[in-house]
Amino acid sequence: MQAVGVARRPNPVGLGSGRIGASGPDTTTQTSLTDDLDFYSELPSKELSLDEFEELALARLKVLRKIEELKTRNVTGEAYRMQLDKTIKANLMVDAATATSASGGKMSPKQVRNKNKHQDIASHFILRAAYCRTEDLRRWFLTQECSLFQHRLEKASKSSGALQSFLHRAGLKFDRVSDTEKDRLRQQLLSVPGGPGGEAVSPAEFVTEIYYRVPFVQALDLIANRQAYVEAGYAYVPLRRIVSIVKAKFRMALSKSLVMASSAFSQVAGESARIGPLLKSMNSQYTGKDYGAFDKNSLGSEELTAQNVDQYAERSMPLCMSQLHSGLKSDHKLKHWGRLQYGLFLKGAGLSMEESLLFFQHEFGKIMTAEQFNKNYSYNIRHMYGKEGKRASYTPYNCTKIILGNPPNAGDHHGCPYRHYDDDHLSALLSKMKIGGPAERAEILNHKRSKNFQLACVKHFEIMHPQAASVRGVNLDGVGNHPNAWFAGSVSYHNAKNAGKDATGSATKLEASSPGAVKSEEMKDAAA
Numbered sequence: 001m002q003a004v005g006v007a008r009r010p011n012p013v014g015l016g017s018g019r020i021g022a023s024g025p026d027t028t029t030q031t032s033l034t035d036d037l038d039f040y041s042e043l044p045s046k047e048l049s050l051d052e053f054e055e056l057a058l059a060r061l062k063v064l065r066k067i068e069e070l071k072t073r074n075v076t077g078e079a080y081r082m083q084l085d086k087t088i089k090a091n092l093m094v095d096a097a098t099a100t101s102a103s104g105g106k107m108s109p110k111q112v113r114n115k116n117k118h119q120d121i122a123s124h125f126i127l128r129a130a131y132c133r134t135e136d137l138r139r140w141f142l143t144q145e146c147s148l149f150q151h152r153l154e155k156a157s158k159s160s161g162a163l164q165s166f167l168h169r170a171g172l173k174f175d176r177v178s179d180t181e182k183d184r185l186r187q188q189l190l191s192v193p194g195g196p197g198g199e200a201v202s203p204a205e206f207v208t209e210i211y212y213r214v215p216f217v218q219a220l221d222l223i224a225n226r227q228a229y230v231e232a233g234y235a236y237v238p239l240r241r242i243v244s245i246v247k248a249k250f251r252m253a254l255s256k257s258l259v260m261a262s263s264a265f266s267q268v269a270g271e272s273a274r275i276g277p278l279l280k281s282m283n284s285q286y287t288g289k290d291y292g293a294f295d296k297n298s299l300g301s302e303e304l305t306a307q308n309v310d311q312y313a314e315r316s317m318p319l320c321m322s323q324l325h326s327g328l329k330s331d332h333k334l335k336h337w338g339r340l341q342y343g344l345f346l347k348g349a350g351l352s353m354e355e356s357l358l359f360f361q362h363e364f365g366k367i368m369t370a371e372q373f374n375k376n377y378s379y380n381i382r383h384m385y386g387k388e389g390k391r392a393s394y395t396p397y398n399c400t401k402i403i404l405g406n407p408p409n410a411g412d413h414h415g416c417p418y419r420h421y422d423d424d425h426l427s428a429l430l431s432k433m434k435i436g437g438p439a440e441r442a443e444i445l446n447h448k449r450s451k452n453f454q455l456a457c458v459k460h461f462e463i464m465h466p467q468a469a470s471v472r473g474v475n476l477d478g479v480g481n482h483p484n485a486w487f488a489g490s491v492s493y494h495n496a497k498n499a500g501k502d503a504t505g506s507a508t509k510l511e512a513s514s515p516g517a518v519k520s521e522e523m524k525d526a527a528a
Contacts, residue, residue, distance in 0.1 A: 036116065036117070036120060036152055037149070037152050037153060037156055037166045037170075038117075038120065038121060038124075039170045039250060039253060040121060040124050040125065040128070040254070041170075041253075043125060044118060044121045044122045044125060046118055046122060048122065050274060050275075050278075053126060053275070053278070054278060056119060056122050056123040056126055057123060057126040057127055057130065057278075057282055058285060058287055059091040059092060059119070059123055060091070060092060060120075060123035060124065060126070060127050061127060061282070061285065061287050062087065062091045062287045063084075063087050063088055063091050063092060063148065064127070064141070064144035064145065064148065065144075065287060065481070066083070066084060066087040067084060067144045067147045067148060067151075068140075068144055069477075069480070069481075070083060070084065071147070072455055072458050072480060073458070073469055073476065075469070081151065084148075084151055092116065092119055092120055092123065093116045093119075094107070094112055094115050094116060094119075096109070096112045099111075099112055099115065124145070126279075127141060127282070128141065128254075128257065128258065128261065129261060129265070129269075129279055130279040130280075130282035130283065131258070131282070131283060132258045132259075132261035132262045132265055133262060133265055133280070134262075136451075137283055138255075138258045138259070138262065140283075141258070142251065142254055142255055142258065145254060146247060146250065146251050146254070149247060149250050150243065150247050153166075153243050153246060153247065154243055157239075157240055157242070157243050160210065160239050160240070163239060163242070164210075164239070167242070167246070170246075172246060172249065174212035174213070174214055174237075174242070174245075175212060175213045175214065176210065176211070176212055176213075177210075177211040177212065177213050177236060182211055185229065185231070185236065186206065188229045188231075188236075189201065189206070189211065189229055189236060189238075190203060190206060191229075192226070192227065192228065192229055193226065193227075199240070201238055201240075209238050209239065209240075210238070210239045211236050211237065211238055211239070212236075212237050212238075212239070212242060213234045213235070213236055213237075214234065214235050214237055214245060215233065215234060215235070216230050216233055216234060216235045218235070218245050218248065218249075219235035219237055219244070219245055221244045221248070222235065222237060222241060222244055222245070223235060227241055228241065284400050284401070284404055285400075286398040286400055286401070286481070286482070288398065288477070288478040288481050288482050288485060289477070289478055289482065289484075289485065290395055291348035291395065291396045291482065291484040291485075292348070292393055292394070292395035292396065303350065304346070304349055304350040304351045304355070305351070305355050306351075306355045306356075306358040306359035306362065309325070309346065309351070309359055310325075312349070312487075312491075313325040315490070315494065316487050316490035316491050316494065317483075317486075317487060317490075318457055318460070318461070318483045318486040318487065319417045319418070319429075319457065319460055320341075320402060320414075320415070320416050320417060320483060321341075321342060321345050321483050321487070322433075323413055323417055323429075324338055324341060324342040324345075324413050324414060325342070326413075327413030328342070328363050328413070329363070331411075331413075332363050332364060332366040332367045333363070333364055333367060334413060334414075335411065335412055335413075335414075337405070337406055337408075337412065337414040337415075338412060338413045338414040339360075339377075339380065340384070340397075340414075341397050341402065341414045341415075342414075343356065343360070343380075343381060343384050344384055344394055344395065344396040344397060345396050345397070345483050345484060345487075346359070347384060347385060347394075347396065348395075348396035348484040349484060349487050349488075353381065353382060353385040353387065356381050356384075356385070357378060357381055357382075360373075360377065360381060361373050361377075361378070364377060396482070396483070396484050397483070398481060398482045398483075399416070399453075399454050399457065399480065399481050399482060399483065400481075402414075402415060402416045402419075402483070403416045403419045403453055403454075407420050408420055416453055416457075417429065418444075418447070418448045418453040418454075418456040418457060419448075419453045423445060423448070423449070426444075426445065426448060427441065427445060430444060430445075435460060435463055435464070436463040440459070440463050443459055444456045444459050444460060447459060454480040454481065455480065457479075457480050457486065458479060458480035461479050461480070461486055461489065461490070464490070465489070465490060465493045468489065468493050471493060471496045471497065472496060473492060473495070473496040474489060474492045474493045474496050475488060475489060475492050476489050477489075
């Protein structure tokens with residue numbers, strides 16, 4: 001297995017000769033291995049196998065995507081901190097209770113901290129190299145990494161000793177206000193109110209509180225929120241509010257490093273035949289639930305069948321899949337990419353192979369004979385379920401694969417409507433389907449114009465499932481990242497809202513309530 005060497009030396013991208021990473025700000029301060037805060041100014045010194053290389057990258061990618069997801073769902077405060085800490089612990093930290101050292105013995109607390117630190121640094125530099133290629137990728141990575149850094153910094157700021165220790169290690173030197181000057185400005189400093197930058201300093205805390213004097217241009221966020229006293233071009237900032245200034249420095253350093261890495265990426269990645277393709281595809285890697293294995297219990301007490309697909313399509317499918325369903329109903333067929341996208345989605349949603357054959361034959365049978373369907377299409381359906389060919393069970397398409405995949409041509413219904421429809425077409429579709437009001441539809445269109453296609457999909461979910469985040473039993477993980485997660489979230493929402501009752505009633509009620517429903521016996525007769 002090929003190893004990837006990583007050395008502590010400057011390198012714009014950090015990939016050549018087996019190195020990973022990107023050069024950071026000009027600082028030579030030795031980074032502590034016992035603190036999860038880091039300016040990532042030095043490349044890690046560690047040998048990685050290709051498998052470890054990919055695993056570390058995907059582990060950090062899960063954390064950064066979780067940050068994006070929480071922001072998209074407007075999760076804030078303690079709920080945000082708890083969910084993010086849980087994701088960090090699951091992906092970037094080893095389990096101290098079960099971790100073993102190279103010798104096979106249990107890791108000491110120091111070894112655990114060192115291991116966590118190595119994983120954090122290495123994963124950061126791998127993703128920094130992967131996301132330096134384009135402006136959009138750099139912007140996304142910069143935003144999420146700054147949020148992760150802020151989350152950790154705010155935790156450290158609760159202890160003045162820990163925060164001062166980090167500032168020292170990071171080489172961040174601020175001009176400390178002397179006791180004499182602090183006493184002179186006592187009234188002005190105590191008059192600064194509390195707010196987003198931190199709680200106000202009380203008279204009792206003022207005696208021991210450390211203040212720093214920084215150029216006002218470095219404290220613009222605090223000044224804008226009236227969180228700092230300004231005099232003679234300097235802002236007087238208490239230690240507890242230094243977070244925003246440190247975050248700004250981190251953002252500036254990381255942004256500069258990403259631009260430097262971008263200029264050298266093509267050359268360096270081209271020299272590494274094994275690592276280059278991996279980095280180039282990193283942003284399209286799916287890190288959520290697979291949905292590849294057929295699970296007939298995915299709907300809980302109910303079962304997805306050929307008879308009730310119509311009801312679920314109307315109530316619980318994302319726009320991409322409801323469009324495929326509508327196209328199938330109107331044309332009585334789907335072309336190759338549409339059959340793959342929709343067929344695999346239904347498989348992941350819990351439709352068995354037998355029911356899938358019934359469902360598609362019923363629709364295709366309106367324009368062809370059963371013999372034609374069996375000859376031309378039934379093999380493909382059995383193949384999706386791993387019953388033909390090399391007998392591999394195929395995985396439903398995630399949002400990234402749909403967005404970046406083959407665009408639809410005339411007569412096609414596959415793809416992502418937010419990505420592949422023009423503004424007028426999408427606006428008309430949203431209005432026709434009565435999705436939200438004018439303001440909500442405008443928000444979806446704004447996301448589309450900004451190329452935030454998955455955020456548009458999340459907004460659609462929020463409109464159709466009001467206050468879903470506060471409904472007990474609703475799982476929103478992956479909504480906006482995978483059509484099957486959208487479907488599962490919708491089903492769990494309706495089940496929870498109708499606790500004690502079936503979300504859509506029994507199979508018999510479903511058949512009776514749908515004018516277009518077809519009895520199972522009739523469909524089986526048609527299949528025969």
